[in-house]
Amino acid sequence: MDPALLGTLTLGNEIDATALDTPERILEYFRSRNFIGNGCTSIEGAIQENPELELAYEDLGDADAYIMKISDNRFRIAVNSRHHKNRQRFSMAHEYAHYQLHRSQIGSKPEGERILYRNGERNQIEYQANKVAGEILMPEREFIFCISNSAGDVRAIANFFAVSPEAVRVRASQLGWNIL
Numbered sequence: 001m002d003p004a005l006l007g008t009l010t011l012g013n014e015i016d017a018t019a020l021d022t023p024e025r026i027l028e029y030f031r032s033r034n035f036i037g038n039g040c041t042s043i044e045g046a047i048q049e050n051p052e053l054e055l056a057y058e059d060l061g062d063a064d065a066y067i068m069k070i071s072d073n074r075f076r077i078a079v080n081s082r083h084h085k086n087r088q089r090f091s092m093a094h095e096y097a098h099y100q101l102h103r104s105q106i107g108s109k110p111e112g113e114r115i116l117y118r119n120g121e122r123n124q125i126e127y128q129a130n131k132v133a134g135e136i137l138m139p140e141r142e143f144i145f146c147i148s149n150s151a152g153d154v155r156a157i158a159n160f161f162a163v164s165p166e167a168v169r170v171r172a173s174q175l176g177w178n179i180l
């Protein structure tokens with residue numbers, strides 16, 4: 001057998017938390033570590049457990065969050081301490097997506113960014129980070145189950161996933177559902 005392939009298979013039980021470059025791999029890892037318990041994703045837990053990441057709550061003024069490189073293989077994710085917990089969770093997931101997918105482009109200065117609800121986002125990187133954030137916080141399987149069980153009640157779905165109603169609407173439209 002190809003030694004490289006053997007390495008991959010051996011790692012099967014132990015997924016490398018620092019190298020998850022697709023939403024599918026991120027979700028596989030989250031499930032393996034029980035970060036998706038009962039539907040609601042513990043993005044906080046996934047960040048805090050990652051040896052390369054640290055999580056901070058700071059007053060960021062108008063900005064939602066930032067991710068910055070502290071040193072080789074070390075990054076800080078900060079979210080706005082004044083924002084609602086659910087909004088902070090989306091911001092964390094967005095920055096976490098940058099860490100997994102756009103790591104080489106993360107700078108060493110804290111550049112706060114505005115994140116939420118940009119479904120019409122044209123910047124490819126930001127669009128992708130938002131999309132992945134939605135996929136992490138509202139995994140398709142759980143999301144469809146929840147829509148069916150709540151008769152499309154956006155507030156109930158948002159409460160279930162601890163996200164904003166707007167994030168639910170965006171996720172629903174991505175999956176081809178039209179809900180109010």
Ligand SMILES: [Zn+2]
Nearest residue numbers: 098113126129
């Ligand atoms: Zn971003």
